[in-house]
Amino acid sequence: MAASTGTLIYLAEPERVERREYEVPDPEPGGLVAEVERANVCGSELHIWRGHHPQVKEGVLGHEVLCRVAELGEGVETDYAGEPVSEGDLIAPVYYLTCRTCSSCLVGGFHLCQNAYRYWSKSPDEPPHFHGTFATHYYVHPDQYFYKVPEDLDPAIAAGANCALSQVMFGLDEVGVEYGDTVVVQGAGGLGLNTLAVAAERGAETIVIEGVDGRIERAEEFGADHVIDFREHETADARAERVRELTGGTGADVGVEVAGVPDAFAEGISLLRDGGRYLEMGNISPGQTTEFDPGALTRKSIDITSAVRYDPWYLHRALEFLDSNAETYPYDDLIDAEFALEEVEEALAKSDSREVTRATLLPNA
Ligand SMILES: [Zn+2]
Numbered sequence: 001m002a003a004s005t006g007t008l009i010y011l012a013e014p015e016r017v018e019r020r021e022y023e024v025p026d027p028e029p030g031g032l033v034a035e036v037e038r039a040n041v042c043g044s045e046l047h048i049w050r051g052h053h054p055q056v057k058e059g060v061l062g063h064e065v066l067c068r069v070a071e072l073g074e075g076v077e078t079d080y081a082g083e084p085v086s087e088g089d090l091i092a093p094v095y096y097l098t099c100r101t102c103s104s105c106l107v108g109g110f111h112l113c114q115n116a117y118r119y120w121s122k123s124p125d126e127p128p129h130f131h132g133t134f135a136t137h138y139y140v141h142p143d144q145y146f147y148k149v150p151e152d153l154d155p156a157i158a159a160g161a162n163c164a165l166s167q168v169m170f171g172l173d174e175v176g177v178e179y180g181d182t183v184v185v186q187g188a189g190g191l192g193l194n195t196l197a198v199a200a201e202r203g204a205e206t207i208v209i210e211g212v213d214g215r216i217e218r219a220e221e222f223g224a225d226h227v228i229d230f231r232e233h234e235t236a237d238a239r240a241e242r243v244r245e246l247t248g249g250t251g252a253d254v255g256v257e258v259a260g261v262p263d264a265f266a267e268g269i270s271l272l273r274d275g276g277r278y279l280e281m282g283n284i285s286p287g288q289t290t291e292f293d294p295g296a297l298t299r300k301s302i303d304i305t306s307a308v309r310y311d312p313w314y315l316h317r318a319l320e321f322l323d324s325n326a327e328t329y330p331y332d333d334l335i336d337a338e339f340a341l342e343e344v345e346e347a348l349a350k351s352d353s354r355e356v357t358r359a360t361l362l363p364n365a
């Protein structure tokens, strides 16, 4: 490939981005260079942009992405599911590394790879420059899983697979959601909607707690069987009482925290039956605290688990889930604003103020 340049969006300091141009690198053996088709503005991207991520403070923004293969490195003939891959194919990459040699990888905890962000937070001055997806190009390293996108799947839908949906499928496996379970979901943002759909497809009955009209409607479209409106059930006690009413007096089998506020964690325990299971996944900023009643936890004997990132093969499952269920749930409605790469500030600001729900950048349109 003749040397050409690409543009990337660099976060120099919280809430200040710069456009930078670099030469598009050649892929090393086992890696590939892709052109970015669609890069979504995810909630955790905003979190990084505001300067709240514990590890990623500066660097090239972007992780939720759909790419088109521009050049394959030597030896790359298939994706990580063994599907033949060639230049021009649409792929979804996992947004972090799994090195297979660190202490976490050595015991099979690929989602906890100690080197997950080895490249993401690097200065773009360091080759291969294109460490994030708010860019015209994206570099996929050896040991960075990627999968071909199913042929008939709408690219706009596939672009969300490598973050929220994969995260949810992994988290629900960690906590264990079975046929006939009642699952209470705290919050109907991107993670919450995916939780509702995946839980419904597993044969669970779902209850969602939310207080914003548009989100409530969307939650119903994504399979929520019951809605508890914050505005009608104003206290934690009232919400717990409502969950008991909906579950024959016992409380839910499983709770999923995807509201991302510390108080939701404390409240979540009160929504469950004795011996219930709880997944903490929405609170991702260390240092924010809540009052918690450990005695109530012990008395109810609740199992608590948490999930950050996902084992990389979950992205393959997520793409298959979308391929099967893109018609069942209105995934195509989730992206409500498209921006050119030059409009990145606007995309970030409007996402931050919630003027748009899910923005996507189209860097090569
Ligand atoms: Zn994300």
Ligand SMILES: [Zn+2]
Pocket: 098, 099, 100, 101, 102, 103, 104, 105, 106, 112, 113, 114, 115, 116
């Ligand atoms: Zn590792």
